[in-house]
Amino acid sequence: MLGITKDVVTEISKYYLIALILLIPVPLAGDYITHVTILVMLYAVTAASLDILVGYTGRLSLGHAAFFAVGAYTSTLLAMNWGVSPWIGIFIGGLMASVFGLILGVPSLKLRGPYLAISSLGFGVIVWLMLINLDWLTRGPLGIPGIPPLPRIGPIDFRSKVAFYYVALAFTLISIFLLHLLTKSRIGKILMSIREDEDAALSVGVDVPLFKVYAFLIATFFAGISGGLYAHYLRYISPEISTLGESIYILSMTIIGGFGTLIGPVMGAAVLSLLQELLRSYLEYRYLIYGMLIILVMKFFPSGIYGIVQFILRKVRE
Amino acid sequence: MVIQPMELLEQILFGLMIGGIYGVIGVGLTMIFGVMRLSNFAHGEFYMLGAYFTYTFVTLIGGDPFILAPLAAIAVGAVGIAINKLLFKSLYEELKEAKGAAAFYFQDLKFIMLTIGLSILFVDLALVLWGPIPISIPSPLTKHIIKLPGGLSFSLARLIAFVVAIATLVGLYAFLKFTKTGRAIRATAQNPSAAMLVGVNIYRIYDITMFLSTGLAALAGGILGPIYNVYPTMGLDVVAKAFVVVITGGMGNVIGSILAGFLIGLAESLGGLFLGTEYKQVVAFVIMIIVLWVRPEGILGGGRK
Numbered sequence: 243m244l245g246i247t248k249d250v251v252t253e254i255s256k257y258y259l260i261a262l263i264l265l266i267p268v269p270l271a272g273d274y275i276t277h278v279t280i281l282v283m284l285y286a287v288t289a290a291s292l293d294i295l296v297g298y299t300g301r302l303s304l305g306h307a308a309f310f311a312v313g314a315y316t317s318t319l320l321a322m323n324w325g326v327s328p329w330i331g332i333f334i335g336g337l338m339a340s341v342f343g344l345i346l347g348v349p350s351l352k353l354r355g356p357y358l359a360i361s362s363l364g365f366g367v368i369v370w371l372m373l374i375n376l377d378w379l380t381r382g383p384l385g386i387p388g389i390p391p392l393p394r395i396g397p398i399d400f401r402s403k404v405a406f407y408y409v410a411l412a413f414t415l416i417s418i419f420l421l422h423l424l425t426k427s428r429i430g431k432i433l434m435s436i437r438e439d440e441d442a443a444l445s446v447g448v449d450v451p452l453f454k455v456y457a458f459l460i461a462t463f464f465a466g467i468s469g470g471l472y473a474h475y476l477r478y479i480s481p482e483i484s485t486l487g488e489s490i491y492i493l494s495m496t497i498i499g500g501f502g503t504l505i506g507p508v509m510g511a512a513v514l515s516l517l518q519e520l521l522r523s524y525l526e527y528r529y530l531i532y533g534m535l536i537i538l539v540m541k542f543f544p545s546g547i548y549g550i551v552q553f554i555l556r557k558v559r560e
Numbered sequence: 561m562v563i564q565p566m567e568l569l570e571q572i573l574f575g576l577m578i579g580g581i582y583g584v585i586g587v588g589l590t591m592i593f594g595v596m597r598l599s600n601f602a603h604g605e606f607y608m609l610g611a612y613f614t615y616t617f618v619t620l621i622g623g624d625p626f627i628l629a630p631l632a633a634i635a636v637g638a639v640g641i642a643i644n645k646l647l648f649k650s651l652y653e654e655l656k657e658a659k660g661a662a663a664f665y666f667q668d669l670k671f672i673m674l675t676i677g678l679s680i681l682f683v684d685l686a687l688v689l690w691g692p693i694p695i696s697i698p699s700p701l702t703k704h705i706i707k708l709p710g711g712l713s714f715s716l717a718r719l720i721a722f723v724v725a726i727a728t729l730v731g732l733y734a735f736l737k738f739t740k741t742g743r744a745i746r747a748t749a750q751n752p753s754a755a756m757l758v759g760v761n762i763y764r765i766y767d768i769t770m771f772l773s774t775g776l777a778a779l780a781g782g783i784l785g786p787i788y789n790v791y792p793t794m795g796l797d798v799v800a801k802a803f804v805v806v807i808t809g810g811m812g813n814v815i816g817s818i819l820a821g822f823l824i825g826l827a828e829s830l831g832g833l834f835l836g837t838e839y840k841q842v843v844a845f846v847i848m849i850i851v852l853w854v855r856p857e858g859i860l861g862g863g864r865k
Contacts, residue, residue, distance in 0.1 A: 300665050302672070349853055355668045356599040356811070360803045361852055364845040367800055375838045438662045486800065490676055497673050526688055533681030540673045541647065544666070 245428035254426070258419050265411055269404040276403045280475060282515045283414040284468045289495035289507035290418055291464035296493070297502030298425060299457040300437030302359040305346065305366025306465055306492045309339040311373060311484030313466025314473035315380060318389050321474075328392050332470030339466025340459045342369070347458030351451045354440075366489050373481035385480025392474050406475055413471060417464055422504055424460065433457055437502075498539050500548025509547045563833060570712055571829040577718055579825025580725035584780045585798060586805030586817040587732060588773035594749040594812025595769045596652065599668065601675040603777055603802055604795025605682035609636045610778025611785040611794065612690055615697045625697045626720055629782025633775040640774030641767050647674055652766060656752075679795070686792035699786035721783040728779060729818055732772070736814065745769055749812060804848040810858020820859060823847070 269276045288310055295301045313335035320326035320334060346365045350358050373380050380386070392400035392409065400406050424430050432453050435443040444450050473479045482488070491514070499510020517535070521528040543550050589603045613632035614625050621628065648671070655667050704716035736742040747755040748765045756762055781794075788794075805824055809816030824844050831843035851859065 296669070300662065302665075302669060349849070352856060353852060355665060356593070356672070357807065357852065357856065359599065359668075359672060360807055361849065363800055364804065364848055368842060368845050371839075371842055437665065439660060441661070486796070490680075494673065494676065497669065501669070527684065529680050529684035530688065533677045533679070533684065536677030536680065537647065537674055540670055540677065544670055 245431075246423055246426060250426050251423070254419070254422055258415050262411075262415060265415075269407050273403050276407050278515065278519060280403070280407055280410045281472075282512050283410045284472050284475075285492065285495060285515060286508040286511035287414055287417045288465045288468045288492055289499065289511045290421055290504050291461045291468075292492055292496045293501055293504055293507045294421060294424070294433070294461045295457050296496055297504070297507075298430060298437060299433045299454060300440075301454065301457060302355065303346075303362040303461075303489075304359050304486070304493060305362040305364075305369070305489050306461075307484050307486075307488035308366040308369035309342055309462040309465040310469035310472070310488075310492070311369060311479075311481070312342045313339045313469030314479045314483060315373065315386075315469075316466070317470035318386055318473045318479060319379065321390050322386070328390060328470070328474045332467055332474065335470035336463045336467035339462045339469065343458040343462030344455065347455050347462075351454055363486060363489070366484065366486060370481055370484045370486075373484055380481070383481055385478060385482070387478045389473055389477040389479065391477060400474075410471060410475070413467070417467070418504065418508065421460075421464065425504055429453070429456065494536055498536060498546055500546030503546075503548045506546050506548030509551070513547055566711055567833065568830075571833045572826065573712070573714070575826035575829030576822060577722045577725075577825070578829065579822035580722050580729070581780050581784060581821075582801065582805050582825050583818040583821025584725050584728055584776050585802045586809065586821050587729065587814055588776035589802050590806045590809060590812055590814060590817040591745075591749075591769055592773040593806065594814075595745060596648070596766055597655070597668075598648065598671050599675070599803075600773070601672055601799060602678040602682060602795075603675075603773070604797070604799030605679050605686075606636055606640065606774040606777040606795070607781040607798055608686060608790075608792065608795035609639065609682065610781030611697070611790040612686055612781075613778065614782035614785050615690075615695060615790060618697055624701065625699045625786050626701065626717075626724065626783060629724075629779055629785075632782045633779040636778035637771040637775030640770045643678065644767055644770040647678075648770075649763065649766075652763070679799075683792050683796065690792070692792060694789035694791040696789055697785035702786050715787070717786050721787060724783050725780070728776065732776070733814065733818075741765075741768060801844055804844045807848050808851045808859060810860050813858055813860050816858050816860035823859075 265279075268279050288306065292303065292306045295303050295306075313332070315335075316338040317328055317331035317335035320331040321328050326334070346362060350361050353361060374383050376382075392406070394400060398405050400409065425433075432443070432448055433456075435448060436450055436453060440450055469483070472483070495510035495514050496507040497510070498514065499508065500506025514532075517532065518528070521531055524531070539546060545552075585603070585607060588606075589600060592598050592600050592603075610629070610632050613635050614629045617623075617628040617632055618625050651667065651670060651674075655664075658664055658667055699717055701717040701720060702715050705713050706716055706719060707713045736746060744755065744760045744765055745768065747758070747760055748762050752762050755765070781790075801824070805820045806817055808824065809818070809820035824847060827847055828840055828843050832840035835843070
């Protein structure tokens with residue numbers, strides 16, 4: 243029904259096997275590298291999930307951090323107020339993010355281009371204001387410290403970075419693999435047809451609104467789960483994770499990485515996070531360089547880092 | 561909660577004053593969208609630059625910020641033209657060749673990312689040049705308080721800011737309506753290829769529009785500088801609201817934006833009074849969502865979906 247053949251699965255699984263083998267030894271490089279890699283992976287899934295909307299469906303969203311935050315807060319509040327196990331809470335957080343995705347996605351079905359961009363921006367701001375102002379629930383701008391870690395399984399304590407690293411790794415590879423399969427499936431092709439020409443898709447009988455809603459549900463679900471993992475990893479969250487700046491950060495990973503490629507946003511997450519770390523010592527000039535980079539990539543390599551990598555590979559082969 | 565009639569009147573006056581400024585910022589943003597199909601996410605940064613340029617002129621030359629703000633606006637407008645020529649011109653050319661919905665979408669994305677990059681760059685530039693600490697542009701007019709019967713009072717600076725905003729909006733309207741360049745701008749907004757056919761140099765029109773748009777934002781920053789604080793991220797606080805104004809008025813609709821500016825200014829002021837200041841920020845977005853739902857083309861229409 244989804245139109246995924248066995249060949250497709252075997253073809254793409256080998257990449258994930260290579261990625262798995264390459265990423266397994268990372269914790270040997272020490273706590274700092276492990277920590278940065280965990281954050282990169284959580285951002286990578288969020289940026290890749292946004293790619294389903296921005297890159298595949300042609301729906302520009304400037305409020306993706308809101309869904310990340312909804313996932314983070316849901317799981318946190320469930321664990322702290324009702325003692326729900328984070329393993330289940332994170333999943334519920336993903337579902338809650340999808341509910342919020344519906345709240346944004348359904349009313350904005352008819353909106354295109356910049357209109358959707360701005361209404362999603364407004365939606366993000368509203369979520370941020372809610373997190374700040376509903377202080378009986380969220381403790382407002384102070385944030386929530388002391389979030390319980392993932393519950394231990396047997397002897398494995400997930401307070402250790404190394405143990406959490408492997409949870410994040412499994413989550414990342416599985417999520418991106420699923421999203422990758424999705425883009426190869428019939429649904430993925432329908433989403434792309436909406437991006438290419440919404441009216442044409444409609445005229446050949448595609449239920450455009452329904453599939454736009456699917457795209458929102460899927461993209462927000464993965465953002466929510468990443469948010470949940472983030473909360474139980476850092477064990478502190480605040481409304482800062484849902485700001486417009488944060489949404490723009492995620493969007494720039496997706497676009498600078500190369501939208502509509504799924505792997506591009508993963509590269510974008512890695513490169514931009516790395517850049518943030520490298521530029522940390524230049525503090526003042528950090529965003530100057532960061533802004534310049536965005537402009538240069540968009541101006542000269544609009545296909546993003548993915549495009550640059552492909553370009554280099556092609557040159558090497560020749 | 562009992563609301564005094566004087567309190568209500570005061571909030572209405574404040575709402576109208578802020579509304580005028582929202583109008584000036586929104587008009588610039590809507591023009592750039594109407595003429596170039598460009599969603600400028602760096603619009604708030606031109607507002608911020610206007611405030612800092614005014615501050616710099618005041619400290620260098622000396623004089624009243626209300627006189628120097630137009631000068632700063634011209635300087636920022638020149639920056640706008642430079643950016644237009646350097647960054648966007650090639651994109652307009654690509655856009656002309658673009659075919660199909662997807663090509664337009666990619667062009668939109670590129671514009672939006674470029675302006676987001678610009679915004680990040682300008683905020684940091686301001687941080688490096690002027691420091692992170694909020695400053696206030698000194699003006700003797702802020703100390704001059706006007707008292708109205710019934711206990712109402714506001715500073716002369718606020719009144720002048722409002723008058724400048726109204727004069728600017730009227731001037732802009734007259735310029736677009738009655739001058740040859742104004743007509744050419746409107747023609748380009750309606751149909752760039754037809755405008756070119758009748759001999760309009762659309763790239764010059766794009767430069768002029770960019771100059772007006774960024775200049776207006778800068779002017780708003782300059783005249784608000786003495787009243788509110790000036791800090792590097794002040795543009796980020798304004799840009800979202802400017803987009804709300806533009807959408808509410810219908811993207812590309814100048815009169816719509818002016819009306820929407822007043823509407824949002826008033827609604828925020830009254831919302832702050834009735835709902836409490838913490839939800840003041842939400843009011844604008846709620847209005848935008850209602851407008852998008854009920855009348856996506858904006859209150860006066862003209863917007864493209």
